[in-house]
Amino acid sequence: MVAFSAARYYLLLLLLGLSWPRLAWAQELARFTISGTVRGGRGEVLPGASVAVPALNTGTAADSLGHFSLRLPAGKHQLVVAFIGYQQITRDLNLTKNQRLSFALEESGNELGEVVVEGSVTLEQKLKTTQMGVEHLSIHEAKLLPALFGEVDILKTLQLKPGVQSGGEGTSGLFVRGGSADQNLVLLDNALVYNPNHLFGLFSVFNPDAVQSVDLYKSGFPAQFGGRLSSVVDVKLREGDRQHYVATGGIGLISSRLTYEGPINKGKGSFIVSGRRTYFDIFTRALNKANEGKEDYSPIPDYYFYDLNAKANYTLGAKDQLFFTGYLGRDIFGFSSTGGFNFTFKWGNTIGTARWNHVFSPKLFVNTTASISDYQYNLTNKLDQFSFTLGSSIRDYTGRTDFEYTPNDRHLIKVGAMLTQHKFGVGRLDANSGDGRINFGADVNYYGLEGALYASDNYKASDKLQLEGGLRLTGFRSGSDQYGGLEPRASARYSLNDRTSFKLNYALMYQYVHLVTNSGATLPTDIWYPSRLSVMPQRSQQVSSGVSFLLGRGKFLLTDEVYYKWGRNQVDFKDGAQLFVNPELDAEFIFGKSWSYGNELYLEKKTGRTTGWIGYTLAWSWRNFQPQRGTTGVNNGQDFHPNYDRRHNLTVVVLHKLNARFDLTASFIYTSGNLTTLPLGRFGVQDIPGSSTGIDPRPVPIYPDRNSYRLIPYHRLDLGVVYKIGARLNQDLTLSIYNAYNRRNAYFVFFETVRDKATDRITGFRAQQVSLFPVIPSLTYNFRF
Amino acid sequence: MKRKINWLVLGGVPLLALAGCGKLQNNIDVPLPTYSAELAVECYLEPGKVPSLAVTTSVPYLSTVLPQVPTDVTVTLTMPNGTPVPLTFSPNYQALIDTTGVKFHSHIGRVPLVARPGDVFTLDVRDTQGRHATSTTTMLAPVPIDSMNYKFNDKTGAEHKAYVLTNFRDPSTPDDAYRLQLHKGDPARGVLLKRPEVDNSFEDRLLNGQEFVVGTSYRFYPGDTVTATLYHTDETYFRFRKSVSDARGANGNPFAQPSAIYGNVRGGIGIFTVLSATTATKILPK
Structure with a gap:
C-alpha cells in the first residue's frame, strides 16, 4: 500500500516535473x-x-x-x-x-479649475485609431460654444470642423468634402433622419439636452454604415440618469427646453424625456392682435416648431438589455387673412427604434434593432370653400442586426445585416370646392427594398501597424428595377513612434434614394425618390491619407489629411422640371459626375484650462453635367462648381475656463464666399395681347453660367460667456454674441429694378447685396435640479 | 475679477446691439463679364389678324432700360403652302409707352392670317451682322369652353362676390397645355387687351382626356361681364412661359435655381407660336 502510494507519489512528481514548465507556459x-x-x-x-x-x-x-x-x-x-x-x-x-x-x-469636479472637453476621446486615442476623417463631438463642447439666438446646435458646431461647410449663413446643412446635404447619412440611435432641420435649415432637429454625442465620419466609413455618399452623422441620445430623478432645462430667446430623466426600477434601467418648443408665435399673435383693425394691417404669419425626444432602457439580465427611442418633431407655419384665405404648412420627422442588446459571451455580443422613420410635409390652402393640399412623405421600416466579435486582442470583427422597406409618397395633391363641383386628387407612390450585408475586421498586426478591412454588399429593388453593388472599405494606420502616425483609407459608397430639389438649399418641400427606371444609384469613391503628430507632451494633436473623392450618377434636374405630383418624375432628372479634393489641417487641444481647435481647409469641388435628355446639361456641359465650393475655410475655436463659475468661449470663421449665379443679360417679353399693358416692365434675366460669381469672403466672430450660478453650480446664464463685430456677410446678391417714384417707370438696374444676421446677442438660462 | 467681467458683459451687450442697427441690404458694384447680345424674337400669330412680331436684342443686364430694336433685320414668314411672306420693318414705338394694351411690333405683314389646325408656319429672321434666327410652329385645334358657371357667397354689400368656374374637356392626345384668361368688363370697350383678372397656365399630365374645371376666388361682382379666353398651346410655349417665370423668380430668391430660357427660336431667344383660342362670356346677374 505504502509502496503503491510511493509509486503514485513519484509518478505524480514525475508528471508534475515533466509538465510544470508546460503548465507554466x-x-x-x-x-x-x-x-x-x-x-x-x-x-x-x-x-x-x-x-x-x-x-x-x-x-x-x-x-x-x-x-x-x-x-x-x-x-x-x-x-x-x-x-x-x-x-x-x-x-x-x-x-x-x-x-x-x-x-x-x-x-x-471643477475644483482644480481644470477645464476638460467632457465626452471626448483622447488625443492619443485619435492618434492610434485606424479611423481617420472622423470628428467626435460631445454635447458638452457644443453647449459651451456661442450659438445663434442662443440655440445650441450640434450640426452647426460640426460646421466648425475642417472639411465641413455650411449651406449658407445660419443654416445647419452639412456639405462634407464636396458632397451635397442629401448625401449625409444622419442617424438618430440607428434610425435614419430624413430632414434634420427646423425652420428651413436655421436649426437642427437635435435637442442638445437629449443628445449624448455625435460622430461625424467624413471618410474611411466603417462597413456598418452605408446608403449615402458623403458622410455619416451618428447621433446618440442620452439614456437618462440611472440613480436620480433629474430635471434640466433652459429658457432662451426663442425657445425653451425641459428634460426629465430618472431610474426605472433603480439600477435596472433609466428613461429620459426631453421637449423643446419655440415661441415666435406667441409674440407674433400678440402683435397681430394689437394691430388688428389698423389701416394697412397685415398679419404676421404664425410659425413655431417643437420636438420631443424620449428614450428608455432596461436591463433584463446580465446578458440582455433593451433600449427604446422615440422622436417627434414638427414645424408649423400658418397664415390666416381676413379675406378668408388660410394657409397651413406642416412638416417633420417621426422616429421610433427598439434595440435589443444581447451578450453571448465576453467575446461576442449583438445589437438587433427595429426602427421606423417617417418624414412628411403637408401644405394646405383654403379659400372659402376651395381647398388645395399638396404633400409628400417617405417612410422606412428597418430591421438590422450587428454582431461584434473579439476573438483575441488582435482582431475586432463586425458582421451584420440590414433590410429597409421604403415607401415614397412622391407627391399627393387634392383640390376640391366643397360643393363637389371641383374634386380632384392625385398621388404618386413607390416602394423600395434596400438591403445590406457587411463584415469588417480591425486587425492589429503589430504595435505599429493596424489594418481595417470591410466589405458591404448592398442591393435595392423598386418594382422590377434592381440594383446592387459591393462596397469595399479599407483603412490602415502605421505608427512611426508614440507621437506620429500615418493613415490611409479608401471607401466606396452607393446611394439608392435621391433628394428631389431644384433649389440651392434643402427645403421642407423636397421629395425623396428611389432608384428606378433611368434613375441609377449614385456612387462615389474616396481615398484619403493623413499624418498625425502628438505635440506639446501630448497636449496637442496636429493632423493633416488630403482627400480625393469622385462620383458618378450624381443627380440634378432639368430647368423648369415638374417636381410635384409627376408620375414621370424620372424624366426630369439629369445625371453627371462630381469630383472634389482638398487638404485639411487640424490642430486640437482637449485638456487644460484652454481648449479648442484650429482648422484650415483648402478644397475644390466640381460637377459636370453633359447635354442630355433634351437639355444642354448644366453650363452647356462645361465643368462648374457647386455653390458651396469654397476655396479656403479657416475656423478657430477657443474655450477657456476662467474659474469654477466662468467659461469664456469664442469661435471665428473665415471662408471664401459662396458661389452664386447672376444674370449677365436680359431681354423683354411682352406676352400675348390681353396679358398686360405696354411692354412687360419686368426684365427676363439670362443666366449663361451656373455659379460663376463668388460672393465676398465670409467671416464672423462669435463670443460666449457661461456663468454658473447657484451653490451647486447647477444653473447657468449663457450669453452668446453672434457676429460680434457686426460683419455684413453676403447672403445673396440680386439685381434690383429702379423705378421713378412719380411714373413707376423703370429708370435703371443696380446690384444689391443682402445680409441675413447682424450682431445678435442672446441670453439663455439653463438649470439642472 | 468677477465684477470686472460682469461690467464687461453688461456694458458690451447694448453696444453690440447698437452696432447691429445698420442696413442689411446694400448697393454693391458687381463687375459682370462681357455679354454677347442675341436676337430676341416674340411672335404670336392669330388667325384673322395681320401677322406681326417684335424683334429686339438682349442686352447686358446693367445697361440701358429701353429695349434695343435693331433696324437692320429682315423677317420672312413662310406659310403652310410654302409661300414666303415678308414682314416689313415698321415699329410702333408708341406701344412701348402707352397703356392701351396694344403690343409693340417691329415688323408687320399686310393681310390677315389664314390658319387652320395642323398648319405649319416657319419664321426666318436675319440681320446684317450675320445673326440668323429661325423657328417653326404648328397651329393646334382650339378646345371649346363647355360652360361657365358662377356662385355668389352669402355676404352682403361690397363683400357680395362670386367665383367663376370654367369647364372644358381635354382631348385624349397627351402633352396638351392651356392658358386660361378671364377678363372683366365689356369686350367691345377693349378690355380683352388689358390685364386679365385671372391668368392661369396648366398641362394635362394629370387629367389627360378628362374634364377640366378651373375656378377662381370670390372676385366678381353682381353685373360683371366675365370673358374667358382659353388658349390651347403646345408644350413648347408652356415651357417658354415657365422658364421666363423661373428666370425672373430666381433673381432675388436665394433658394431658387436659375433657369435658362427655353423657347423655340434657333439662333436666338424667344417664342414663335400660333394662338388657338376660344372664348365664352358670362354676365353675372345684378
Whole structure:
C-alpha cells in the first residue's frame, strides 16, 4: 500500500516535473477576455472611454454604445478606465477566466479649475485609431460654444470642423468634402433622419439636452454604415440618469427646453424625456392682435416648431438589455387673412427604434434593432370653400442586426445585416370646392427594398501597424428595377513612434434614394425618390491619407489629411422640371459626375484650462453635367462648381475656463464666399395681347453660367460667456454674441429694378447685396435640479 | 475679477446691439463679364389678324432700360403652302409707352392670317451682322369652353362676390397645355387687351382626356361681364412661359435655381407660336 502510494507519489512528481514548465507556459499563453460597459455616474454610456492595462501597453476604447472588449493574459493586472471629464478608475484584477465588468465613472469636479472637453476621446486615442476623417463631438463642447439666438446646435458646431461647410449663413446643412446635404447619412440611435432641420435649415432637429454625442465620419466609413455618399452623422441620445430623478432645462430667446430623466426600477434601467418648443408665435399673435383693425394691417404669419425626444432602457439580465427611442418633431407655419384665405404648412420627422442588446459571451455580443422613420410635409390652402393640399412623405421600416466579435486582442470583427422597406409618397395633391363641383386628387407612390450585408475586421498586426478591412454588399429593388453593388472599405494606420502616425483609407459608397430639389438649399418641400427606371444609384469613391503628430507632451494633436473623392450618377434636374405630383418624375432628372479634393489641417487641444481647435481647409469641388435628355446639361456641359465650393475655410475655436463659475468661449470663421449665379443679360417679353399693358416692365434675366460669381469672403466672430450660478453650480446664464463685430456677410446678391417714384417707370438696374444676421446677442438660462 | 467681467458683459451687450442697427441690404458694384447680345424674337400669330412680331436684342443686364430694336433685320414668314411672306420693318414705338394694351411690333405683314389646325408656319429672321434666327410652329385645334358657371357667397354689400368656374374637356392626345384668361368688363370697350383678372397656365399630365374645371376666388361682382379666353398651346410655349417665370423668380430668391430660357427660336431667344383660342362670356346677374 505504502509502496503503491510511493509509486503514485513519484509518478505524480514525475508528471508534475515533466509538465510544470508546460503548465507554466500554458498559463502564460492563456488569455481571457474582459468585456462590459463604461458608463458615467448618472448611467450614461461613455463612447470612446479607454480601458487599458498600462503595464502591458495595451487597451481598447468603448464603442458608440459604451461597450468594450479586451483580451488579456491570465494573471494579475491593474486596469485603468478613463474618460476625459470623468474621474479615472483603477482596478486590480486577477484574471483566471473571461469576465464581464461594468464601470461607472464619476464626473470630475471643477475644483482644480481644470477645464476638460467632457465626452471626448483622447488625443492619443485619435492618434492610434485606424479611423481617420472622423470628428467626435460631445454635447458638452457644443453647449459651451456661442450659438445663434442662443440655440445650441450640434450640426452647426460640426460646421466648425475642417472639411465641413455650411449651406449658407445660419443654416445647419452639412456639405462634407464636396458632397451635397442629401448625401449625409444622419442617424438618430440607428434610425435614419430624413430632414434634420427646423425652420428651413436655421436649426437642427437635435435637442442638445437629449443628445449624448455625435460622430461625424467624413471618410474611411466603417462597413456598418452605408446608403449615402458623403458622410455619416451618428447621433446618440442620452439614456437618462440611472440613480436620480433629474430635471434640466433652459429658457432662451426663442425657445425653451425641459428634460426629465430618472431610474426605472433603480439600477435596472433609466428613461429620459426631453421637449423643446419655440415661441415666435406667441409674440407674433400678440402683435397681430394689437394691430388688428389698423389701416394697412397685415398679419404676421404664425410659425413655431417643437420636438420631443424620449428614450428608455432596461436591463433584463446580465446578458440582455433593451433600449427604446422615440422622436417627434414638427414645424408649423400658418397664415390666416381676413379675406378668408388660410394657409397651413406642416412638416417633420417621426422616429421610433427598439434595440435589443444581447451578450453571448465576453467575446461576442449583438445589437438587433427595429426602427421606423417617417418624414412628411403637408401644405394646405383654403379659400372659402376651395381647398388645395399638396404633400409628400417617405417612410422606412428597418430591421438590422450587428454582431461584434473579439476573438483575441488582435482582431475586432463586425458582421451584420440590414433590410429597409421604403415607401415614397412622391407627391399627393387634392383640390376640391366643397360643393363637389371641383374634386380632384392625385398621388404618386413607390416602394423600395434596400438591403445590406457587411463584415469588417480591425486587425492589429503589430504595435505599429493596424489594418481595417470591410466589405458591404448592398442591393435595392423598386418594382422590377434592381440594383446592387459591393462596397469595399479599407483603412490602415502605421505608427512611426508614440507621437506620429500615418493613415490611409479608401471607401466606396452607393446611394439608392435621391433628394428631389431644384433649389440651392434643402427645403421642407423636397421629395425623396428611389432608384428606378433611368434613375441609377449614385456612387462615389474616396481615398484619403493623413499624418498625425502628438505635440506639446501630448497636449496637442496636429493632423493633416488630403482627400480625393469622385462620383458618378450624381443627380440634378432639368430647368423648369415638374417636381410635384409627376408620375414621370424620372424624366426630369439629369445625371453627371462630381469630383472634389482638398487638404485639411487640424490642430486640437482637449485638456487644460484652454481648449479648442484650429482648422484650415483648402478644397475644390466640381460637377459636370453633359447635354442630355433634351437639355444642354448644366453650363452647356462645361465643368462648374457647386455653390458651396469654397476655396479656403479657416475656423478657430477657443474655450477657456476662467474659474469654477466662468467659461469664456469664442469661435471665428473665415471662408471664401459662396458661389452664386447672376444674370449677365436680359431681354423683354411682352406676352400675348390681353396679358398686360405696354411692354412687360419686368426684365427676363439670362443666366449663361451656373455659379460663376463668388460672393465676398465670409467671416464672423462669435463670443460666449457661461456663468454658473447657484451653490451647486447647477444653473447657468449663457450669453452668446453672434457676429460680434457686426460683419455684413453676403447672403445673396440680386439685381434690383429702379423705378421713378412719380411714373413707376423703370429708370435703371443696380446690384444689391443682402445680409441675413447682424450682431445678435442672446441670453439663455439653463438649470439642472 | 468677477465684477470686472460682469461690467464687461453688461456694458458690451447694448453696444453690440447698437452696432447691429445698420442696413442689411446694400448697393454693391458687381463687375459682370462681357455679354454677347442675341436676337430676341416674340411672335404670336392669330388667325384673322395681320401677322406681326417684335424683334429686339438682349442686352447686358446693367445697361440701358429701353429695349434695343435693331433696324437692320429682315423677317420672312413662310406659310403652310410654302409661300414666303415678308414682314416689313415698321415699329410702333408708341406701344412701348402707352397703356392701351396694344403690343409693340417691329415688323408687320399686310393681310390677315389664314390658319387652320395642323398648319405649319416657319419664321426666318436675319440681320446684317450675320445673326440668323429661325423657328417653326404648328397651329393646334382650339378646345371649346363647355360652360361657365358662377356662385355668389352669402355676404352682403361690397363683400357680395362670386367665383367663376370654367369647364372644358381635354382631348385624349397627351402633352396638351392651356392658358386660361378671364377678363372683366365689356369686350367691345377693349378690355380683352388689358390685364386679365385671372391668368392661369396648366398641362394635362394629370387629367389627360378628362374634364377640366378651373375656378377662381370670390372676385366678381353682381353685373360683371366675365370673358374667358382659353388658349390651347403646345408644350413648347408652356415651357417658354415657365422658364421666363423661373428666370425672373430666381433673381432675388436665394433658394431658387436659375433657369435658362427655353423657347423655340434657333439662333436666338424667344417664342414663335400660333394662338388657338376660344372664348365664352358670362354676365353675372345684378
